Amino acid sequence: MNRILILIFLALPFWAKSQVKLTGHVMNGSEPILWANVIISDHSEKVITGSITKDDGSFAIIIKKGSYKLKVSFLGFTSLENSILLEKDTDLGKISLTSDSKNLKEIVVTARKPLIEQKTDRIIFHTENNISASGGNAINVLRLAPGLTIQNNTISILGKGSSHVMINGRLIELSAEDLITYLNSISADDIKSVEVITTPPAQYEAGGNGGLINIILKKGINDSWKNSATLAYNQNKYGFLTLRDNFLYNKNKVKLSISTGGNKGYSRKKQDLNTYYPGGLWELNYDGKQKEDNLSGRIALDYDLSKKTTIGGQYLQNYNNPSSKDYTSINIRNTSNTIDSVLINNGFRKLDSKSNTYNIHLISNLDTLNRKVSFDVDYFTYDSKSNNNFKADMFSPPKIFSGTNLSAQNVSNQKINNLSAKMDIEHPLKLINLSYGAKISFTNSQSDVEYYNTMTGNHIPDPNQSNEFKYIENNQAVYINGVKKFNDKLNFQVGLRLENTQTSGLSRTLNQTNHNNYLKLFPTVYIAYKQNEDHSFLFNYGKRIERPGFAVLNPFRSYINSTSYSEGNPFLQPSYSNNFDFTYSYKGSLRTNAFLNVTSNGFGVIFTSDPVSKTQIITRQNYYKEYYYGIGENYSSNILPWWQNQTSVYLLASKTQFTTQIGAIPQNGSQIYFAFNNTFSLSQSFKIQADYTYTSSFNKGLYKLGYTSGLNIGLKQTLLKKNISISLFANDVFNTAYLKNYTSIVNGIKQVYNENNSSRFFRLSLTYNFGNNKLNAKQRNFGNDEERKRAD
Template sequence: MKKTLSLIIAILVFSSIATAQRYTIKGKILDAISKEKLPYSSISLHYKTDTLGIYKGIIADTNGDFEIKNVRKRDMILKVSFVGYKPFRKEIGLGEFAKEKILDLGNLFMELSGELAAVEITAKIERIIVDDDKLTMNVDEQLAATVTSAFDLLKRVPGVFIDKDDNLTLNGKSGVLFQYNGRDLRMQYKSVVDLLKSMTPDQVESFEVLSNPGVRYDAEGTAGIINIKIKKNQNYGINGSVWGRASYQTMLNYYGSMSLSYVDDKWTTSLGFSPMKWGSKGTSKSERYTAKGVGDTVLFKTESEDEWQWLNNNIYLNASYLIDTTRTIGFNLYGSFGGNPEIYNENPYLISSYPNYNIVDSSYLSGRSSITKRRSLGFGIDYVKKLDTLDSKFMLDLSYSHNSDISNSESWNKYFIGDLNTILDREEGFRRKDLSPDNDLSFRADYYKPFTKTMKLETGLKTYISFSDNDYRSEQLDPLTGNYVNVPMETNRFKYFENINSLYASFSNTFKKKLNVRLGIRLEQTNTKGHQYVLDSIDKRSYFDIFPNLRLNYKFKDDNQLTLSYSYRISRPWSGSLNPFMQKSSEYSYSTGNPYLNPQYSNSISLSHSWKYMLFTNVSYSHTKDDINWIRTPLDTNLGYNPLALMSSSVNFGSSHNLNFNISFNKEFFKWWSFRASTGANYSQILSSPNELDINRESWSYNASLSSDFTLPKKWRLGFYYYFRSSSMYGLSTSSSYQDLSINISKSFFEEKLGLTLSIDDFVNINKMYRETVYRNTITKNWSSYQGPQVALSLRYRFGKYYKNKQVSKPSVESFDDRVGGGSPEGGR
């Protein structure tokens, strides 16, 4: 009896120990033909004796990897599903569980079904994701339905602030560089704004924000990079969309977009066209106080109503060809053609002295009419080769862009002794033509080599060449004959050449599946030459820089990560700020470039944390030396200038410090309600260099935003957005607080093919701004505002014909970079 009892106890103890053992099952989901990853695949684990019930379930990550933890040692069945693919099933027997308690199933290959009709993909993606170098805001259908353009979407990105004049800062810093599907947008910022305003929200797949880019990106830009990723059709067949938007605030505006895509076994192509017409009117007021001595201060005062108009047409063509399962070649072309019709604006200036500012000593009337044409063209070709089963890749990329501005203007100044109703003292007129073509060419090669699943090397080279030619012609009105005559000293031509050659290398390794360390270094050699023809002055420069980069990422879990990063970056002066030619607006106002302007350098460190894909915290600090600022200084009266004349020019003012804290919360509480809140604080300090006056300016600013989207019955959607920013400092200027409130409502028809959106911005007419600039003996105050709320109505229609409904998976520029983590390999210049 005792022996029997002992045997029963031993069996029970052994059984309990065996039952207590837990295992981890891991693997990777891939396409059976292309061997590409299948992200967000659904994986479920079932007891063999109960295949209907689910023992455990999980979703694969962006690389198709999965891990199922705390699995009991039992006969199991693993099931995998992915839209457009045949269900995958694998039996796991007791004998497959090893002593190491980790069962690695390796690569699991899924086959395309090839039998389904059109499929509507409804898989949920996280709206905000922080991964490696970047923060990604994915644009889902609900978010796209609550705004009227891609530019409105950009305002929702955490850390991005856009004021009423469309000026943008990222984490409190200006100087953001833009990319389009990983390629540099070599166009002026206003053209980028026009492009985004003419794009539909559902054209955008995501915005990728890199506040501290890695070394595979150009070191240019102190604020970071924003990559605009456009959606690519993944279904075989032909589809497209048509979108239109009309808005009114002070003028009637319209935006349009048409896109068409085609996909088959070899080709993935897309073609788009987007026209727009934008216009606005606003009121402005300016006061400039200039101290000439103790008790002697002169006031320049003006009030005006201004008008702006812009017409633009954008076109793009993207195509990629699958040579075989390891090679892809791609081609892209874009064009932007715009300009403004003839616009006439006139500003009266009243001049008075302390203490009797109400008594006008003198005045002048300054008027200007102008016509501008702007053109941007670009094309690129890339080649990607997969080298082995470890996903080693080699990529070549060649791109070219051409940008040109042609401006024709007439300006005049009428000077009065006393106010504008007194006798005319003198007048002057100018007729000017400004031609500014720019050509950019870049070539790069990148190599990516994973030695193991955790140890990776990336290296590459790039050369960039830019030619710009500014031809400025000026004629002055002869008051006796009424004809315009050439003024040699008012005519200028400035050619600028820039060449940047770079090499980079980056090594990363993951330790104990938790800590990822990446070390990188980038070498850039810069050659420039500026030639001012009127003065026949030539300025040549050549300098070499080393840019280190470090990133530490610790994963407590996949949805709980902490990242510390450091980067050293540069901002080179643009060609216009180096042109020494002095341009006259009136006898009181001049502007010129500075051929001795140096690049500014910035050290940045950032600590960020993401939790559950819904709470994101970021703390960053940057120090910039040789900070570039525009200033106004008096002109020498001994050279014949008016004693009240000021000249604007750019200088390396000194250094600046920037400390930023930002926290964002994103949560879909229910299927019908999603909520986002963000708040931040920013500290800025600017210190003058020894050759300037002793300036030590500092400022704290704060911002907060709230947005809430509701899905109502019968496919109605309602959205609210509010933004507030306190007064803030930018360079030598301080701006007033700013707030914006918008509301929108949308409705879908005919199985989501047709969409209608009505929105109201500046809902309570609070879109006003005040700015004050203080430097030496001059204080400038500016007020501006737009009148009334903006009402917009947009309409979108999707169409298409699908067949086989297979999803395409091809090696590409984007997939090359996704393996490395963070954006695209193309640089930030």
């Protein structure tokens, strides 16, 4: 099969037909016109092809040689029509449109991008004017995007589960907690839109059952520079300050982007866990004060070697120090529900983690038919050091000290290195637009845990609870993807990705080695049919893989406190999902979506409790097959000229089968999701945002989840021609949007968990923009996408 794919790739460049490229720039004086229509028709007025202009007014059309009619138009301007003979590549240069003052003499036309835009393989949520996100960060934006939920440090697409996140096509390869911290460092005011890709095409890594979320940053036009600075203060029980700055420069052959940001302060972490042992209830209450210190930065530079070739590189750095003071109390009750004793855990956790990502790339247009090749080499490092000290004292009512139950220290280190290289080729043909490429990746992860018994006041090493683990993973992939437009109504896209993976895990302490090798194909199919301007239909299918994170493959125990520990599973296998999705759109504003996702060999966290030792054990297993399905409606409109609304309603359900005996019964049920987002533009400079979400309780797989609801309110005032903006935002006004009643029953022992990590908070922010706003600094992907996501 590999030989066949190589032969196909070598033969593709010779398949091109006789075509030419038509380019130009549509302008209003010195200002580019965005979204202008450029239509090519034959002399009988039959439309052959067309395009719309980009941010800089440019367009590019590939067409057969011949004689045509050209029409360029835009609302509020006089259209331009000419006959044109195309025998070679033609650049029309600057095409000037003049304002149609006659038609606009007594009215004002305000053009708005649609809040939601449906594409063949993704939904685009335009966020530029969203007030709730103003002065906030990327997490605030994602909470507003249709069909996205964020809970318990997990970002999910409805019906898809945990999703991977990209910035301008670059996957952020961090653990769930580190990813949340990193996204908190990105200014919401720098985000243009969010792409929700439920079924990613073949050019993306096959990893991630939950699809992809792509955050698109703002950009302007050429020959200018811009700086944006934001200062924000967040207040929950504690407070923290955020400062961000983003500088963009784009002139002549140089494109430069520099961004940096950081947090300073504290937030509250609050968790409750009730464990119903046969001998009585254990009530655990955790209250922590976590330091929110974070610093991140990015620099990207591109240089045009020629009109066809660009070389560049970028560097991304992220440093976190989320240390915390922890206080955990456990009320131990008897069968009469009377408190027999109280276990108090006092601890201090210090965590230092940093990641560095390096990229160099080359992009070259091969010819005038828009064939393009790009090369990327990426290197990623992640270094994490953790120091966890805890002491558990026993008390008899009323608070009489009866002894120390446990005193210990855990010191752990993890280092991850990834080197990857990839090549991508875009190859438009007369019959089909092809893209294809290949990637290789090498990952090395080393971690160690040192356990010290401090009961006597001295640090006594315990070799039986210390461990060293080394993990190696290599991956090779090739893909091919084709897009075919049959006519103005029917579009078809199909892709195939082949991935070959080899893994090796070595626990030196346990003297245990595990190997795993697998070769898998991942197909994708998209069919889009547009009946007319009012009715359109879209079907897509894709197969995905979810690989275990590096850390959860480590078989050793890591103690959280005196009554709880977590252990990995080196025998974990990847899970696979087959995803089916159908969408009907009416007039671009009402979307009906139905989906079915089938996950096999699913793995996840299992919370069990030992009734003898009264210890909570957190493990991971491949234990289920799941059918997750649902139907939803999404409606966006301008109810009044000053009132923009987006409403989403979903009915979700699941059916789970346990494929491994874990001492539990599958929970199956249905759920209602509702979101109501409103923007009120009271003037050109003052807006109000009011959003409400609700999810009903849900039985799914091993767990039952309680309901959540949340009301968010935001105010925004702009000054000095929108160069300054001040916003006030209240998140979860009634403090009801946190994770609650997360229930499981394993081996007859019931556990109920609640987590409220500062769900309710208030934010005041100030943003100042200066410089030349006409800027277009390009962003570049990193190639080691899948690997960095799984770093822990």
